[in-house]
Each structure stands twice: as C-alpha cells, then as structure tokens.
Amino acid sequence: xxxxxxxxxxxxxxxxxxxxxxxxxxxxxxxxxxxxxxxxxxxxxxxxxxxxxxxxxxxxxxxxxxxxxxxxxxxxxxxxxxxxxxxxxxxxxxxxxxxxxxxxxxx
Amino acid sequence: xxxxxxxxxxxxxxxxxxxxxxxxxxxxxxxxxxxxxxxxxxxxxxxxxxxxxxxxxxxxxxxxxxxxxxxxxxxxxxxxxxxxxxxxxxxxxxxxxxxxxxxxxxxxxxxxxxxxxxx
Numbered sequence: 001x002x003x004x005x006x007x008x009x010x011x012x013x014x015x016x017x018x019x020x021x022x023x024x025x026x027x028x029x030x031x032x033x034x035x036x037x038x039x040x041x042x043x044x045x046x047x048x049x050x051x052x053x054x055x056x057x058x059x060x061x062x063x064x065x066x067x068x069x070x071x072x073x074x075x076x077x078x079x080x081x082x083x084x085x086x087x088x089x090x091x092x093x094x095x096x097x098x099x100x101x102x103x104x105x106x107x
Numbered sequence: 108x109x110x111x112x113x114x115x116x117x118x119x120x121x122x123x124x125x126x127x128x129x130x131x132x133x134x135x136x137x138x139x140x141x142x143x144x145x146x147x148x149x150x151x152x153x154x155x156x157x158x159x160x161x162x163x164x165x166x167x168x169x170x171x172x173x174x175x176x177x178x179x180x181x182x183x184x185x186x187x188x189x190x191x192x193x194x195x196x197x198x199x200x201x202x203x204x205x206x207x208x209x210x211x212x213x214x215x216x217x218x219x220x221x222x223x224x225x226x
Contacts, residue, residue, distance in 0.1 A: 001170075034212055043203055043216035044154065050210060087154055091211020095169040096156040 002026050002090050006099035012107045019075040021102045023088035028068050032092035035064055035073045038101075039084045047086075048073065080106060109134035111204050111217035119198075119224050125191040129204030129217055136182050137162060142207035143180060143187040147200040148219075155200075159207055160187060194224045 003026035013019050023033065031051035036044035046055050048064035051071055061076045075082055083106060088099040115127035129143070136143065142159040149155075158168035160178045168176050172191070180187040191198060201221050205213040 032211060036213075043205075043219050044213075045216070046212055046214040049212045055214070089154075089211070089213075094167055095171070096211060098154040098156070100153050 001095055002029060002093055002097055004088055004090055004097050004099035006086075006088055006102050008102060009100065010103040010105065012105045013078050014107045015078055015080060017078045019078050019082075019104060021073040021086055021088075021104075023066075023071040023073065023099050025069045025071075025090055025092075027092075029090045029092035031067050032090055033064075033066070033071050034089045034091070035062075036087045036089060037082075037084045038087065044087060075104075078104070078106070109206060109215055111206065111215060113202060113204050113217045113220035115220060115222070117220065117222055119194055119222060120226050121195055121224055122193055125189070125194050125198060125202075125222055125224070127189045127202055127204075127220060127222070129187050129189075131185045131187075131206075136180070136185055136187070139163065140209050142167075143178075144205040144207045144213055145178060145189045146203045146205060146213065146216075147198075148203070149197075149200045150221075157189065157191075157202075196224050198222070199224045 005024045033051045035048035038044040052064045063074045085101045085103045110132045112130045119125045144159040145157040160166045160180045175192050177190040201219040203219045205216040
C-alpha cells in the first residue's frame with residue numbers, strides 16, 4: 001500500500017494567516033492526489049483534484065501543488081469557516097489511501 | 108445535483124453482517140466512468156477506503172477487508188449496497204457512500220451512517 005504522511009497533525013493559526021499542510025507519499029504518485037475538507041459532523045468535501053486543480057465552486061484561497069512524492073495544500077488567508085480536518089488522498093494505486101489528516105483551528 | 112443517502116442497521120452484533128444501502132437521487136448511476144464507493148471512518152480517526160463498484164459490476168476492494176466485503180449495485184433502483192460480514196468492535200465507524208470518477212475523485216458523498224458493533 002502507498003502510505004500518505006501528512007504534517008502537521010494539527011495547527012492553530014489566526015484569521016488571515018497563510019496555512020500550509022504537507023503530504024508525502026511513500027512512493028511516486030505523479031499528480032494522482034486529491035485534498036478534502038471535513039467539517040465537524042460532516043462528510044468530507046473535495047477541494048483540490050489532481051494535486052493542483054480547484055474543484056468547481058471552491059474558494060480561491062485554497063490551493064494545492066506538488067508532484068511525485070511531495071505535495072502542499074495552502075489556505076492563503078485563513079477564515080473562521082475553514083475550521084476543519086484536511087485530508088490528502090492518493091489514487092495512483094489501489095488500495096486508495098488517505099493521509100492521517102490535519103486539524104486546523106483558529107488561534 | 109446528485110445526492111447520496113446511506114441507510115441500514117445502525118447496531119450490529121459481533122460476528123454478524125453489517126448491511127448498508129446507498130440511495131442515489133437527482134441523477135443517474137449510468138456511466139462507465141463512474142464508480143460507486145464505500146469509505147469508513149472510525150470515531151475520532153481517519154478515512155479508510157473500503158471499495159467500489161462500476162456499472163459493469165466490476166468490484167475493487169481494500170485487501171485489508173476483501174475477505175469480508177461485498178459491494179453490489181442495483182442500477183434500476185439507483186442504489187448500491189455494502190455487506191461486511193463477521194464484524195467486530197473494530198468495524199464500528201461512520202460509513203460513507205460516494206461517487207468516484209476515473210481520476211479517483213470522490214464527490215459527492217452521503218452524509219454518513221454511524222454503525223456500532225456491540226452485543
């Protein structure tokens with residue numbers, strides 16, 4: 001299985017801050033990576049697909065980059081409604097696997 | 108906009124079979140490029156892909172669960188189902204259904220169903 005390692009596991013930032021989450025794959029996955037946002041008590045929501053493409057309707061303050069084994073997810077200006085857990089997911093090979101998640105809180 | 112809704116038993120006894128159905132509405136399940144997916148999340152933990160099924164009936168399962176899982180599809184009634192047998196407390200989780208595409212995107216998702224395994 002391809003292991004996805006996210007860091008940090010949690011972070012606390014102020015409204016307006018730039019937030020960065022990293023995701024590292026245990027082997028090369030090209031750009032076969034998606035990012036999801038999960039708010040408390042809700043199902044995950046797709047934000048970024050193919051590592052860097054913004055899903056339709058998603059706010060432009062969210063972005064993704066990377067290829068190969070190292071990926072980054074960024075919130076350019078943190079908003080109160082961005083409080084959530086963020087997950088990366090690879091689909092280069094079965095089984096599909098997710099990162100452990102990064103919990104984002106407001107300082 | 109496509110909507111998915113999970114239903115089924117929320118309390119299952121150890122060693123028995125967990126059964127859930129996902130009803131798909133406001134859209135069709137037709138299309139060879141879509142997969143119909145089950146994912147679970149134990150309380151307070153991360154996401155685990157269970158498997159998916161295509162319209163053709165082809166199924167792909169997580170090897171960690173493969174011996175116990177069956178996913179089936181009823182296209183004429185716009186639904187698909189999950190059966191997980193020989194459950195233990197470790198199978199307690201919120202179970203989500205979702206639509207997948209060929210690029211591994213899971214969207215949209217159902218709201219999730221908490222299934223507890225307990226005697």
